[in-house]
Amino acid sequence: MNELPECVNLARQLQDTVAGKRIRGARANASPHGFAWFWGDPALYPAMLEGRAIQDATTHGMYLELLLDDDMRVGYNDGVNLRYHAPGAKRPEKHQLLLDFEDGSALIASVQMYGGLFAFPAGAMVDNKYYRAAYDKPSPLSDAFDAAYFAGILSAASPKLSAKALLATEQRVPGLGNGVLQDILFRARIHPKRKVGALSSAQCDALFGSVKQTLADMTAGGGRDVEKDLFGKPGGYRTLLSNKTAQFPCPVCGAAIVRQAYLGGNVYFCPVCQPLEN
Secondary structure (H helix, E strand, O other): OOOHHHHHHHHHHHHHHOOEEEEEEOOOOOOOOOOOOOOHHHHHHHHHOOOEEEEEEEEEEEEEEEEEHHEEEEEOOOOEEEEEEOOOOOOOOOOEEEEEEEEEEEEEEEOOOOOEEEEEEEOOOOOOHHHHHHHHOOOOOOOOOHHHHHHHHHOOOOOOOOHHHHHOOOOOOOOHHHHHHHHHHHHOOOOOOOHHHHOOOHHHHHHHHHHHHHHHHHHHHOOOOOOOOOOOOOOOOOOOOOOOOOOOOOOOOOOEEEEEEOOEEEEEEHHHHOOOOO
């Protein structure tokens, strides 16, 4: 799943690749998918999008947006795979949203597990709480997301909340999900199940520092190596804990990495470097 670092990189690539192009044709829901969610009726997307030019691309948390003429928007959330196809390049048979440009290139979005694809007038999605949170809350990559702001997140959380639940649910930190969480907690030496109320002052400081630095490193690397960019290439940030590294020993102490299902997804941790109780 694309999270903040991947979305920032995708927005930059979209700015360089499709900004200024005009949409010749649009097809939505050509390959129906039970967990592909659209804003409104996808049958209306061609009329909403065709003939409009892409002005810019931006990201807020896990939401990518294309800004079109006449304040129209095209949005994608974290579960959508987005690929650019040059003129003449072979296109996939299945997709959930295809934008065909006048120069023969295309932008193709597909959903593997689940994902949202949205064509909408600016301001039409303000009733979506996750979308609003992504826009209204400061990005962890910004200066506004400072130690005082993070302290407010901690103080507002229930002491019984786990570290994973704190960071990867309810979008308390826009763009931070279960994927980037693994390295953040590992670098802070905090177990995913450790309760917020059990964190020491030093651990809270370490967690804040890891959120800021880990996301900055992932973004600078063009996203994680377990995800792919607009051209199908993996990101340049080498994950410490992920499905790519789970079979290897801990890079710090050499202990066996543990993989467990927890809160709707797998967590990876080192039982030595990240003890549940200490």
